[in-house]
Amino acid sequence: MTAALPPLxxxxxxxxxxxxxxxxMAxxxxxxxxxxxxxxxxxxxAAAMAGIVGMNAATLVWFGAAALGLGALVLAFPAAVQAIAIAGALYLAWLGFQSLRGAFSTAQEPETARVSSRRNALVDGFLVQIANPKAVLxxxxxxxxFLDVNRPxxxxxxxxxxxxxGMDMMSMTAYGLGGAALTRQMARPRFRRGFRIGVGLLLLVAALLIVMRL
Known part of the structure; x- marks a missing residue:
């Protein structure tokens, strides 16, 4: 008789x-x-990969903070967490509509980011992610x-x-290593429009998934 596997x-x-x-999200x-x-x-x-390591180190800091306080919040205020989730789903939906709206805007410019030449890319990556509004969201x-109060x-x-x-590493690596090609493509209005439409639809799907989870 085989032993039962421990629950996930x-x-x-x-x-x-x-x-x-x-x-x-990734x-x-x-x-x-x-x-x-x-x-x-x-x-x-090489610098792109160092920056990616820095950003994921910041993600670990966020998870450490979550381990310290998020569990207590979920246990103490389940109704408040549900209300936050609904607000978050509405916010994601709003971002999705904004992306769709931007796809058909007449003044479309590729998004850019400034990179400091003075600091190490690892440090820059950490600072970017630790203050990333997307991480806060x-x-x-x-x-x-998605936290089950009946489990540790x-x-x-x-x-x-x-x-x-794991997903962030794959996504960030694809963006970082394909940066030059993506930048050239984003300069093309048709590609940029299609890209933003795709992003908008994905954000709307994410909002729907959160609502379905409640």
Missing amino acids: PVDPRLFAGFLSIMMV ITPGPANIFAVATGVSKGR FFTVVLPP IVPQLLMFAAATI
């Missing part, structure tokens, strides 16, 4: 929903991905609805952290 820290259905939203252009592109273009691939809105919080956060950093 996270319910598989919750984890699948989290992965769907995280995929959208590939959506934001300060981190734009920084990766700018670093790759201005400083080269993730830890205050997206993550809480820390193992759940470790599993979510592994998935988040």
Whole structure:
């Protein structure tokens, strides 16, 4: 008779929903991905990879803070967390509509990011991610609805952290190493419009997934 496998820290259905939203968050252009592109273009691939390491180090800091306080928040104020999740879904939907609106704007300019030539790319990457509004949105809105109050919080956060950093690494690396090519493509109005339409639709899907989770 074979021994039963220990249960996963996270319910598989919750984890699948989290992965769907995280995929959208990872590939959506934001300060981190734009920084990766700018670093790759201005400083080269090695600097882009160093910046990516710095950004994911900041993500680990965010997860550490979540482990200290987010679990207590979920346990003490489940209704408040649900209200935050609804507000977050509305905000993601608003971002999606803004992206769709921007796709058809007559004054469209490629997004750019300044990269300091004085500091190390690793430090720059850390500073970009630690103050990234997208990271704040993730830890205050997206993550809480997927935490199961009936299971230990820390193992759940470790599993979510592994998935988040893994997806971010793949997305940021693609942006960083393909920075020059993407920059050239974003200068083309038709490509930029299609890209923004795709981003807008993905953000709307992410908002819908959060609402369905409630």
